[in-house]
Amino acid sequence: MAFKPSMRSTNRVKEIPLDIRPVMNLMVVLIPILLYSAEFVKLSIRELNLPPASTANSGGAQEKPQEEAKRLQLTVIVAREGFYIGNKSGYLTGETDADTNEPSVPLDETGNYDYVALQEQLKEFKTKIEGQEFVDENSIIISAGANIEYRHIIKTIDFVTMYENERGDQFELFPQVNIGQII
Amino acid sequence: MAFAPSRAKKHRTSTSEELNLTSMMDAMTIILLFLLKTYSTSGAIISQSKDLKLPYSLSTQQPHKELTVSLTQENILVSDERVMAIDQVNRDDAIISPLFQELSRRAAEAKQNHIQYAIPFTNEVLVVADESVPFHLLYKVIYTCGSSEYNKLRLVTIRER
Numbered sequence: 001m002a003f004k005p006s007m008r009s010t011n012r013v014k015e016i017p018l019d020i021r022p023v024m025n026l027m028v029v030l031i032p033i034l035l036y037s038a039e040f041v042k043l044s045i046r047e048l049n050l051p052p053a054s055t056a057n058s059g060g061a062q063e064k065p066q067e068e069a070k071r072l073q074l075t076v077i078v079a080r081e082g083f084y085i086g087n088k089s090g091y092l093t094g095e096t097d098a099d100t101n102e103p104s105v106p107l108d109e110t111g112n113y114d115y116v117a118l119q120e121q122l123k124e125f126k127t128k129i130e131g132q133e134f135v136d137e138n139s140i141i142i143s144a145g146a147n148i149e150y151r152h153i154i155k156t157i158d159f160v161t162m163y164e165n166e167r168g169d170q171f172e173l174f175p176q177v178n179i180g181q182i183i
Numbered sequence: 184m185a186f187a188p189s190r191a192k193k194h195r196t197s198t199s200e201e202l203n204l205t206s207m208m209d210a211m212t213i214i215l216l217f218l219l220k221t222y223s224t225s226g227a228i229i230s231q232s233k234d235l236k237l238p239y240s241l242s243t244q245q246p247h248k249e250l251t252v253s254l255t256q257e258n259i260l261v262s263d264e265r266v267m268a269i270d271q272v273n274r275d276d277a278i279i280s281p282l283f284q285e286l287s288r289r290a291a292e293a294k295q296n297h298i299q300y301a302i303p304f305t306n307e308v309l310v311v312a313d314e315s316v317p318f319h320l321l322y323k324v325i326y327t328c329g330s331s332e333y334n335k336l337r338l339v340t341i342r343e344r
Contacts, residue, residue: 020204020205020208021204023208024204024207024208024211027208027211027212027215028211030215031211031214031215031218034215034218034219034222035218037222038218038221038222041341042341042342043237043246043339043340043341043342044240044242044243044244044245044246044339044340044341044342045242045244045245045246045309045337045338045339045340046240046242046244046337046338046340047244047335047336047337048310048325048335048336048337048338049334049335049336050325050328050329050334050335050336051329051334078318144318145318146317146318146319147317147318147319148317148318149314149315149316149317149318150238150312150313150314150315150316150317150318150321151238151239151314151315153318153321154238154239154240154314154338154340155238155239155240157240157338158240158241158242162241179321179322179325181277181322
């Protein structure tokens with residue numbers, strides 16, 4: 001008995017479409033999960049380290065010698081009229097020396113705070129105090145009028161801690177920020 | 184005159200059409216990659232609402248999950264539980280006593296946890312304040328936190344870039 005002729009010559013390759021439905025199922029589940037946990041707003045923090053409350057009383061004796069060290073106590077006050085830069089002995093006056101109430105850095109023409117000018121002043125200040133062995137040469141006290149909004153204070157902190165040169169390199173200005181109240 | 188029924192259509196057998204999902208797969212893959220890129224393991228630390236809009240800052244420091252003190256335009260909250268309304272804050276006192284009591288209670292609890300379960304007590308607190316909060320209030324909250332055990336404050340902001 002003769003064999004049945006091979007069907008190979010007539011066998012055509014059937015095209016099977018790739019079944020991607022299981023993958024689709026996975027995607028449909030994964031996307032809502034990731035959407036749920038996605039972080040669209042990137043948060044950041046500003047550190048503000050206060051002295052511990054409990055050691056303020058007990059460590060009084062040890063803190064005494066530090067009082068004698070040279071302290072700068074650089075202060076920036078955010079007021080309605082602009083920024084006042086100063087320390088415990090006095091404030092920098094503005095362009096016109098006659099008026100003592102003139103802020104060190106007045107508002108710009110549009111009535112907003114002139115952060116860039118403040119930064120310029122502080123940069124100048126930083127070079128002046130360099131090498132004079134102040135204990136607190138990296139720290140700055142930020143204070144403000146009672147009704148100054150929080151966003152201006154944060155913005156001020158931004159500009160007094162760091163500065164960027166033309167090439168985009170970042171340098172420290174006064175990285176240790178304290179918050180104080182106007183006495 | 185009415186048309187004669189089409190003969191070609193009468194004898195046509197319906198072939199099963201496969202839905203072409205390939206293009207949809209492409210879109211899904213791109214969305215998936217994008218979401219994986221923005222994925223964060225820490226999750227949302229704070230929930231923003233109408234009266235709690237964070238200020239913008241250039242800082243790039245990453246926040247960690249800690250105890251939060253929220254200052255909205257109307258209320259003061261400690262870890263999303265309302266402590267008091269802002270109207271109740273005494274203007275003359277530097278310390279906000281209900282907040283101080285709440286923080287001291289939580290500090291005592293955290294210290295107990297430190298002893299019992301070795302959960303470290305870091306003294307850190309996240310201050311989540313609305314951008315229009317006035318300075319005198321912010322100062323009082325900072326002072327209150329400093330007077331209680333929480334002296335390492337972290338002001339939470341939105342990263343600008």
